[in-house]
Amino acid sequence: MNERQLERIACETYKILFGVSASFVQTELTFYGCVVFLASERQKVVIKFSKEVGRLTKEINGLERLAKIVDCPVPAIHFYGQQEGFDYLVLEWLDGQSAHELPLDKTATTTFSEHYTDILLALHECSHEQGFETSPQCFTPSLNEAFEHWMEPVYRYLMSAASPFSAQLKDDYQALWEQQTDILAPINHGSSLVHDDCHIGNVLFDPKTYRVSALIDPCDVGFKHREFDIFHLYDVRPDLGLADVYFSKTEKADGFEQRRWFLSLWDDAKHSRNIGWYDEAWLNHKFDNYRQECA
Structure with missing residues (x-):
């Protein structure tokens, strides 16, 4: 996965969704893909990209099911989209x-x-x-x-x-x-x-x-x-x-x-x-x- 390309897509998505540019950007490659952490005074989010086709739709389903059961937070889902051939998921950034x-x-x-x-x-x-x-x-x-x-x-x-x-x-x-x-x-x-x-x-x-x-x-x-x-x-x-x-x-x-x-x-x-x-x-x-x- 092209880390710089995914970071650019994430930053563009952030600006469209929240109307401002992120003042903090951190990118991490993971076992299954890439995660971009973005923050400004307005909003903190995590944007995930996956190597596996269809994995993010499974994650949406999983998060929704877990949120109904467990007594601790799970990330809220802000947006699911696609750009330049990459699926991505915009999630709440939880502290910890x-x-x-x-x-x-x-x-x-x-x-x-x-x-x-x-x-x-x-x-x-x-x-x-x-x-x-x-x-x-x-x-x-x-x-x-x-x-x-x-x-x-x-x-x-x-x-x-x-x-x-x-x-x-x-x-x-x-x-x-x-x-x-x-x-x-x-x-x-x-x-x-x-x-x-x-x-x-x-x-x-x-x-x-x-x-x-x-x-x-x-x-x-x-x-x-x-x-x-x-x-x-x-x-x-x-x-x-x-x-x-x-x-x-x-x-x-x-x-x-x-x-x-x-x-x-x-x-x-x-x-x-x-x-x-x-x-x-x-x-x-x-x-x-x-x-x-x-x-």
């Missing part, structure tokens, strides 16, 4: 620091961990009587059926000649695909509403109180299983032990340690399909951990 910058002070880590896991537990208590959401307004009572619906396009991409995956990794993923019924069996019931990308890089905290100040960047919000969120708690700042705090408040299903790596591996495959990401050593390391838990 990224939780991956949380200090190691015990008061900070304990306060944040307790509050954030409470937020997730409340979110996950929202279930749907029809089960797991395969698409808007479409459900199946079986997680196995839903998982195949969600991941079969990813699996086809992964196994195709066009994918960057090595022959060995393709064999490993094929075996993983064939194991899905057994791996998911202990959680093949009981849906939860999930954020679907809830690592703490997508959480803001108040630097005065250390409580969660905002939840941002939802991915595929929907009725899945809570473990589709929980495995993300290991992704950033595992030293906080967020999954342990979460499970101190609720029961852990049998086989979680295996599914943690199973779901994480499929999440990485999804990223590869969405934006072309690929890290063979990273994936091999995760397969080693998965096999160790299965032994």
